[in-house]
Structures are given as structure tokens and as C-alpha cells.
Amino acid sequence: MNTSPKYNPQEIEKKWQEKWVADRLYEVKENDPHPKFYALTMFPYTSGDLHIGHWYAMAPSDVQARFKRMQGYNVLHPIGFDAFGLPAENAAISRGIHPYTWTMNNIENMRRQLKTIGAIYDWSREVITCVPEYYKWTQWFFLKLYEAGLAYRAEAPVNWCGKCQTVLANEQVTSEGLCERCNTPVVRKYLEQWFFRITRYAEELLDHSKIDWPERIKIMQKNWIGKSYGADLSFGLEYKGIAEKELRVFTTRPDTIYGVTFFVMAPEHPLVPKLTAPERKAAVEKYIHQTLRQTEIERTSVEKEKTGVFLGSYVINKVNEEKVPIWIADYVLPSYGTGAVMAVPAHDQRDFEFAKKYGLPISVVIAPPDWDGKELDAAWVENGTMVNSAQFNGMPSDKAFDAICDYMESKNWGKRAVTYRLRDWLISRQRYWGAPIPVIYCQKCGIVPVPEKDLPVLLPQDAEFRPTGESPLKYCESFVNTKCPKCSAPAQRETDTMDTFMCSSWYFLRYTSPDADNYPFDKARMKFWMPVDLYTGGAEHANMHLLYARFFNKAIRDIGVVNFDEPFTRLFNQGIIIYKGEKMSKSKGNVVTPDVYIGELGADAVRAYLMFVGPWEMGGEWNDNGIVGMSRWLNRVWNLVTANYTARTTTPDAEKELLRITHQTIKRVTQDMERFRFNTMLAALMEFTNYLGKVQDEGTVSASAWQQAISTLLLLLAPSAPHLAEELWVTTGHPYSIHNQKWPTWNEELAKEEEVTLVIQVNGKLRDKVTVPVSITEDEAKKLALSQERIKPYLNNKQPAKIIYVPGRLINIVVG
RNA sequence: GCCGAGGUGGCGGAAUGGUAGACGCGGCGGACUUAAAAUCCGCUUUCCGCGAGGAAGUGUGGGUUCGAGUCCCUCCCUCGGCACCA
Numbered sequence: 001m002n003t004s005p006k007y008n009p010q011e012i013e014k015k016w017q018e019k020w021v022a023d024r025l026y027e028v029k030e031n032d033p034h035p036k037f038y039a040l041t042m043f044p045y046t047s048g049d050l051h052i053g054h055w056y057a058m059a060p061s062d063v064q065a066r067f068k069r070m071q072g073y074n075v076l077h078p079i080g081f082d083a084f085g086l087p088a089e090n091a092a093i094s095r096g097i098h099p100y101t102w103t104m105n106n107i108e109n110m111r112r113q114l115k116t117i118g119a120i121y122d123w124s125r126e127v128i129t130c131v132p133e134y135y136k137w138t139q140w141f142f143l144k145l146y147e148a149g150l151a152y153r154a155e156a157p158v159n160w161c162g163k164c165q166t167v168l169a170n171e172q173v174t175s176e177g178l179c180e181r182c183n184t185p186v187v188r189k190y191l192e193q194w195f196f197r198i199t200r201y202a203e204e205l206l207d208h209s210k211i212d213w214p215e216r217i218k219i220m221q222k223n224w225i226g227k228s229y230g231a232d233l234s235f236g237l238e239y240k241g242i243a244e245k246e247l248r249v250f251t252t253r254p255d256t257i258y259g260v261t262f263f264v265m266a267p268e269h270p271l272v273p274k275l276t277a278p279e280r281k282a283a284v285e286k287y288i289h290q291t292l293r294q295t296e297i298e299r300t301s302v303e304k305e306k307t308g309v310f311l312g313s314y315v316i317n318k319v320n321e322e323k324v325p326i327w328i329a330d331y332v333l334p335s336y337g338t339g340a341v342m343a344v345p346a347h348d349q350r351d352f353e354f355a356k357k358y359g360l361p362i363s364v365v366i367a368p369p370d371w372d373g374k375e376l377d378a379a380w381v382e383n384g385t386m387v388n389s390a391q392f393n394g395m396p397s398d399k400a401f402d403a404i405c406d407y408m409e410s411k412n413w414g415k416r417a418v419t420y421r422l423r424d425w426l427i428s429r430q431r432y433w434g435a436p437i438p439v440i441y442c443q444k445c446g447i448v449p450v451p452e453k454d455l456p457v458l459l460p461q462d463a464e465f466r467p468t469g470e471s472p473l474k475y476c477e478s479f480v481n482t483k484c485p486k487c488s489a490p491a492q493r494e495t496d497t498m499d500t501f502m503c504s505s506w507y508f509l510r511y512t513s514p515d516a517d518n519y520p521f522d523k524a525r526m527k528f529w530m531p532v533d534l535y536t537g538g539a540e541h542a543n544m545h546l547l548y549a550r551f552f553n554k555a556i557r558d559i560g561v562v563n564f565d566e567p568f569t570r571l572f573n574q575g576i577i578i579y580k581g582e583k584m585s586k587s588k589g590n591v592v593t594p595d596v597y598i599g600e601l602g603a604d605a606v607r608a609y610l611m612f613v614g615p616w617e618m619g620g621e622w623n624d625n626g627i628v629g630m631s632r633w634l635n636r637v638w639n640l641v642t643a644n645y646t647a648r649t650t651t652p653d654a655e656k657e658l659l660r661i662t663h664q665t666i667k668r669v670t671q672d673m674e675r676f677r678f679n680t681m682l683a684a685l686m687e688f689t690n691y692l693g694k695v696q697d698e699g700t701v702s703a704s705a706w707q708q709a710i711s712t713l714l715l716l717l718a719p720s721a722p723h724l725a726e727e728l729w730v731t732t733g734h735p736y737s738i739h740n741q742k743w744p745t746w747n748e749e750l751a752k753e754e755e756v757t758l759v760i761q762v763n764g765k766l767r768d769k770v771t772v773p774v775s776i777t778e779d780e781a782k783k784l785a786l787s788q789e790r791i792k793p794y795l796n797n798k799q800p801a802k803i804i805y806v807p808g809r810l811i812n813i814v815v816g
Numbered sequence: 817g818c819c820g821a822g823g824u825g826g827c828g829g830a831a832u833g834g835u836a837g838a839c840g841c842g843g844c845g846g847a848c849u850u851a852a853a854a855u856c857c858g859c860u861u862u863c864c865g866c867g868a869g870g871a872a873g874u875g876u877g878g879g880u881u882c883g884a885g886u887c888c889c890u891c892c893c894u895c896g897g898c899a900c901c902a
Contacts, residue, residue: 216821220819223819250902344902540897615829625827686840687838687839761834761883764881804834812834
């Protein structure tokens with residue numbers, strides 16, 4: 001009779017969490033003799049509540065970190081909060097709470113929630129990005145980048161809401177191009193902004209050869225950086241009142257140069273006013289005005305019909321001295337290439353549509369195969385044979401690419417060139433709740449960086465939060481007005497703050513020594529832990545945080561702050577948890593709160609269930625019933641371990657089998673852990689539990705063999721269900737703590753099967769199965785297969801044409 | 817449009833080119849119970865068959881192979897990313 005207490009997750013989870021903290025079980029030291037392992041999980045934004053989606057990121061990463069810890073690594077698995085950002089400010093405006101208070105209250109709640117997960121977080125290393133001790137160093141890094149020439153100020157187009165009288169971040173503009181807050185159409189405006197020169201690192205950022213990252217993330221970054229090979233070509237310019245004698249374009253198709261029939265500039269191109277003929281002035285200005293009123297989203301919509309106007313001026317195509325009309329059109333972007341294109345309507349679909357609309361000539365210079373010389377229905381963008389291209393006629397177009405580049409270079413009309421799609425990183429935010437950009441503007445001295453000794457530039461406590469959307473810093477005189485650090489004349493502070501991605505570009509360095517106060521980190525401790533061995537988080541950051549952090553690392557490497565090329569050696573992206581068919585989000589109202597399930601079934605059940613829904617990288621669906629099954633299994637483990645075991649009819653064979661299955665399970669669980677297949681890892685443990693249940697019923701092994709199997713089960717379960725495993729470990733008489741035990745290893749010999757089931761197929765169809773010793777020879781196996789009563793009818797008394805034998809698997813008899 | 821990941825029972829999902837559907841949920845039947853819950857045991861891809869057994873079956877259509885969910889080609893659908901990038 002089992003008289004042990006029932007499994008009570010709430011009680012044991014609270015008990016062990018308190019004890020682990022009291023014993024400082026998970027505090028991490030640098031002087032530990034074990035090899036270091038830095039297991040980083042993306043820190044959460046301080047939105048207020050953790051939902052199951054957060055747990056899906058946190059729980060399996062903790063399992064992995066615990067697994068590494070048991071394997072003998074000194075594991076740093078820290079946690080902190082990404083605490084600056086817009087929502088805090090919006091809360092301040094709508095509810096009258098100061099962003100600091102709002103954020104800190106949220107952190108308190110999230111910290112409480114995070115502690116219920118039962119993770120090995122070392123809370124003594126907690127990092128919060130919005131406290132002065134942290135953002136002082138974010139500002140310090142800005143100064144270092146500025147000194148290195150990697151931060152600069154320039155005019156840039158931004159999203160402007162006329163009603164709110166402010167700039168909006170891209171994230172604040174709805175997909176319809178409206179202001180998120182007031183639904184006013186957002187327009188473009190040109191403002192002075194701070195940028196980081198990420199483009200200087202475009203080439204190095206394309207190189208992922210030093211890191212072990214998922215292929216899809218590497219591809220996403222490659223596409224985002226967008227390297228194009230082509231040529232910079234020069235077109236002649238003869239226009240009164242203009243000094244320039246040429247206009248340059250970037251093209252990926254220099255082979256189509258003879259097919260240029262018009263020339264298109266971005267409406268914002270600085271030379272447009274000068275190249276506009278007097279009689280075209282009104283039309284051109286009207287068009288420019290229309291373009292500027294469009295949002296980025298409207299302008300770049302693919303469905304939109306092409307529009308443009310003729311400037312009344314011409315360029316000369318140097319290869320054939322043809323006069324080519326210059327147009328402006330909003331499909332040409334000012335920020336890519338040279339802001340101007342040579343239009344080849346026969347071989348570019350956009351130019352084709354434009355030419356059709358405005359009746360411009362379409363000249364084929366690359367003949368498609370079997371071309372009949374007639375008009376094209378669409379641009380031919382593939383390779384072909386050169387035609388109408390002077391001395392290049394008859395050449396395959398891919399060869400002509402090089403030939404024409406050589407020709408242009410020899411004439412000094414252009415040269416081969418590479419262009420990137422990547423733009424510099426705009427870090428200015430017209431917001432209060434961010435790290436102030438540490439810069440002062442002086443009438444006399446211009447832009448003056450705040451001296452290092454004056455850091456941090458503190459956010460003023462007395463800023464006002466008005467519902468107008470204006471930056472509270474701009475109207476906070478005590479903040480704005482200061483003295484020039486150089487000449488002491490009255491001067492003004494920069495009122496923009498930094499993009500929060502700046503804060504998250506170095507937080508993992510801070511974890512290594514969060515108490516450092518004369519440098520962003522303690523150099524020795526940072527060197528000890530970095531780079532991160534395993535980084536886990538969502539794939540949605542592929543082209544933001546993950547790219548910024550790589551850039552930032554390379555920038556500070558070149559400044560001499562760190563000495564490694566990449567911050568994250570290995571990356572793993574978990575998928576997304578969906579609920580009721582959609583991604584969980586507050587706005588959709590389909591958020592599942594973990595607290596309820598922890599209260600009812602315990603954190604161990606929630607952790608294990610999240611791992612069980614599917615492969616971690618694929619994401620999965622939260623199912624309210626599914627977790628009940630996980631809870632049932634943990635209960636079965638509890639009952640199995642706490643029940644008295646009585647050996648009845650023990651046999652050597654039964655013990656051998658138990659040992660075999662134990663070692664097979666160790667192998668499966670270990671290998672699944674290593675490849676992040678937590679779902680099948682738990683399935684293996686469930687099978688093991690089911691098997692142990694049978695052994696217990698039958699009492700076929702000795703008590704000591706039983707105890708051995710049970711303790712292995714608990715060790716394998718420890719990372720996934722740390723509280724349950726600890727409780728059962730201690731109650732079965734083992735020394736505290738299970739989390740300081742060695743991960744079990746398997747013995748291949750003991751795991752080996754003695755008998756296998758051979759499948760017998762006839763013409764590939766399963767017809768019978770036989771159980772044979774693994775030592776069976778090929779001849780014996782074939783003979784056995786042919787002699788099976790169930791097989792004989794399929795043979796028709798004929799000799800089989802062929803017999804395929806796969807040892808340990810099957811025999812396939814091929815009959816004619 | 818381009819790039820990437822997917823498409824397997826009623827559901828979530830397992831399957832180094834070799835027994836498709838592990839494990840779990842749900843469902844059905846049974847045990848225990850006055851009864852219910854909980855727990856335990858059995859069954860559960862579909863169709864035909866009393867049964868033994870047979871047939872079909874991994875989005876579609878082809879191909880390679882003794883053998884294909886898995887490899888190759890065509891197309892369709894879902895999800896994620898990018899998108900007038902010259």
C-alpha cells in the first residue's frame with residue numbers, strides 16, 4: 001500500500017525555490033574549475049506580465065542550461081530586463097504614472113513571475129537597462145562610437161504625424177500608413193538625426209563563417225544586407241546653369257546599356273531642381289510635393305501604378321551618344337545606389353510598365369531564345385543573346401556583362417561596383433524613455449560630446465508628459481539648458497534619446513560583472529565569459545537586435561573594448577507559441593497567463609508541457625487539455641517513486657532488460673537534449689516510466705536494481721522538472737542537491753539489444769515478422785524468411801529473383 | 817514577386833531511404849466506487865471481413881529505388897521574412 005503523501009507541486013516548488021536561494025545553489029563564480037558555458041536567453045521587455053510565450057522562451061533554455069550544468073560546465077544563465085521604450089511613455093501619458101515607476105512596477109511583477117519558473121538564474125547578476133548605472137555605459141559606448149567616426153548626424157526622412165506634431169518610429173505607423181495613436185495619415189519629413197555607420201561593416205556582417213547559426217537567420221541577414229554586384233556608369237550631362245558634366249547610376253545590368261531609352265531620378269535627388277526646364281517646373285514641383293506627402297508604405301507598395309514626370313532635360317548615353325530624356329518617378333528611391341537609374345524597359349519590369357504608361361520607346365538589346373523580333377509583352381529579365389548593341393552583338397549577355405564593364409572602364413565611363421541594401425542605423429528617438437544621447441550643441445563649438453566624467457546624462461525627474469506626443473525632454477528647461485563643456489558658454493543638450501536596440505546591443509557584456517562602476521564591465525570577468533556559447537530567442541530579431549549586436553561588437557572590437565569578432569557563437573531560435581490559431585498577444589486578447597497553471601498544476605508541469613508540444617524551433621500550440629496529460633505523467637512519476645517496491649520473482653534476464661532499457665533511455669534523452677528535441681526527450685522518459693510501471697507491478701528485479709533505475713530516471717528528469725526531481729531525489733535518500741549531480745552516461749554495450757524483429761517483405765510489402773538473435777547470419781536470416789508459412793504463398797514455388805537483407809532491419813524478397 | 821520553413825490519424829506530433837502514426841490529448845470499452853471525480857487496464861488511420869486476414873494511406877501529379885513520409889522534378893496550400901533595391 002502506498003501511504004506516501006500525494007504530489008503537491010505548489011508546496012514542493014515553493015520549498016525548493018526558497019532553499020535553492022538560501023543555499024545560493026545557482027550563484028555563478030569565475031574561479032570555478034569547470035569549463036565555462038555562457039547560456040544566454042533574450043531578456044524580456046518590461047511590458048508588465050509574462051505570458052506563456054515568454055515561458056516558451058525561458059523554460060526550455062533553462063532546461064538546456066541545467067543540462068549543461070549537470071554535464072559539468074560552469075554555466076552562466078543570467079536574466080535581466082529590457083526596460084526603456086515607448087510603452088512606458090504611453091502609459092505615463094494615458095495613466096499619469098511616471099515611466100520609471102511603471103517600468104519598475106512591471107519588473108517587480110515579472111521578477112516574481114520569473115522566479116516561479118524554477119530556473120537557475122543567478123539573480124545577483126540581474127541587469128536593468130533603464131537605471132543610470134546601466135545607461136551611463138550605453139552613453140559611454142555612444143561616445144566611443146562617436147570618437148571612432150561611427151556615429152554621425154545627418155538629415156533623414158522620418159515619419160511625421162501632423163496632428164501629434166511629432167516624429168513616429170516605424171513601429172508606430174500602422175500598415176495603412178496611419179498614426180497608431182490618432183489615425184492621422186503619416187507623412188515624410190526631413191529631420192536631423194543620429195546614425196551609426198553599420199554600412200561600414202556590411203561586408204563583414206555578411207560573413208557568418210565564424211558562427212554556428214541557423215541557416216534561415218543567416219539568409220535573412222544576407223538578404224537584408226542585400227549585396228548587389230554591378231557597375232557605376234556615367235551619363236553625359238549638358239545643361240545650362242549646371243556645373244556637373246555627368247550623372248552616375250548604379251546598375252546590376254551593364255549588359256543592357258544599349259537599351260536605355262530614358263533616365264529616372266528620385267524626386268528628392270538634389271539636382272532635380274537644376275535639371276528642370278522652366279516650362280516643366282510647375283508639373284515637376286507638383287509631383288515632388290505629392291511624393292513627399294506619401295508614406296514609405298504607400299510609396300513602396302508594389303501594386304501602385306508607376307507615375308512620374310518629364311523634367312524637360314536630357315542625359316547622353318555615352319556608348320551610342322543617344323539623347324535620353326530625364327524623368328523623375330517615385331519608384332526610384334533616393335537612398336539606394338545613386339538615387340538615379342538608367343531605364344531599360346525591355347529588360348526591367350518596372351521600367352517596362354513606366355514606358356508603356358508614358359509611351360516611351362522600348363528597345364530590345366538582349367534577345368530571348370526564339371525571339372521573333374516583335375514587341376515584348378513583358379520585360380525579358382533573363383540572359384539571352386546581345387542585339388542592337390554595336391560591337392557586343394551576338395555575345396551571350398552574361399559574357400557581355402564583363403565585356404561591357406571592361407569597355408566602360410577602359411573609356412573611363414564607369415567601373416564595376418558593389419552596392420548594399422543595408423542603410424545606416426538611425427538611433428535617434430524623439431522620446432523621453434531612453435538613454436539620452438550625450439551630446440551638447442554650442443553656438444560657438446558646434447556638436448560637443450559630453451565628457452566621460454560627466455556621465456551619465458540623467459533623465460530629468462520633472463519632465464512633463466503631455467498627450468501631444470512631443471518629446472518631454474524638449475520642453476524640460478532644466479535638462480536642455482547647460483554649459484558648453486569646451487567654452488562654458490550657454491548651450492543646449494541633445495533632446496533625442498537612443499533607440500533601445502542600443503541598450504540591448506551590450507547587455508550580455510554587463511551580465512558578466514553587473515557591479516562594475518569604472519568601466520562597462522570588469523575586463524577579466526568579461527573575457528572569462530564571452531563570447532556567449534549559446535544564445536536562444538525569437539527569430540523575429542534576425543534583422544534587428546541580432547544584426548545590431550553583431551555590428552556593435554565589431555565596432556567596439558575595432559575600438560579595442562573587446563577582442564572577439566562575434567558576440568554569439570551559437571544561436572538557436574525557438575518558434576512561436578500559438579493559441580486559438582493565433583500568435584499570443586495582448587492586443588489579440590488570446591494571452592495565456594502561466595500563473596493560473598502554476599497555481600493549479602505547478603511550474604514543472606508548465607515547463608514540461610511547453611517542451612512537449614513539438615520541436616522547440618517549430619513552435620507549437622498551447623492546449624488547455626494537453627497540459628493535463630503532462631501533469632498526469634508527473635503524478636505517475638511521483639507515485640512510481642514513492643510507492644514501496646517489492647521484489648517478487650526476480651530473474652537475471654529481467655534485470656538485464658531493465659539495465660538495457662535504462663541505458664537506451666539515457667542515450668535517447670542525452671542526444672535529444674543536445675539537439676534541442678525536448679518533445680521526444682520527454683517521450684523517451686514517458687516510455688521509460690511506463691516500462692518501470694510494469695516492472696514495479698511484476699516485481700521482477702531486485703530492490704537495488706530498482707533503486708538504480710529510479711535514480712537514473714530522476715537525474716534525467718532533473719533539468720525538465722527540477723522541483724519534482726529534487727523532492728524525490730531527497731526523499732529516496734539521496735544527498736541534496738540533485739542539481740549538483742553528474743549527468744548519467746550510457747554504456748553502448750549495456751544498451752545493445754540481444755534480439756531484433758526482422759521484417760519480412762515480399763516485393764516491398766510487409767508480410768511477416770520474426771524475432772531473431774542479433775547474431776543471426778545473412779544466410780540464416782534468408783533461409784528463415786523463405787521458410788515462413790506466411791511467406792510461402794507469395795513465392796508461387798518460384799525462385800526469388802533477389803533477396804535484400806538489411807541486418808537488424810528486414811529481408812525483402814523480390815519475386816518476378 | 818523573391819527567400820525560408822512546413823503540409824502525416826479526430827487533435828499536438830514520432831519516424832539514420834527499411835514495420836508509417838512513437839509519446840501525449842481526445843474518444844470508446846472495462847476495473848475500482850452506492851455514485852461521481854481521480855486512478856488503473858484494454859482498444860482507437862480508413863475501408864472490406866464474424867474472423868484469420870486483405871486493401872488503401874503521409875497536400876497534387878510524375879520520377880529514381882528491391883523498398884520513398886524521407887531523395888529528384890511539376891503544381892497546390894499554410895506560416896514566417898523581405899519586397900518598386902535599379
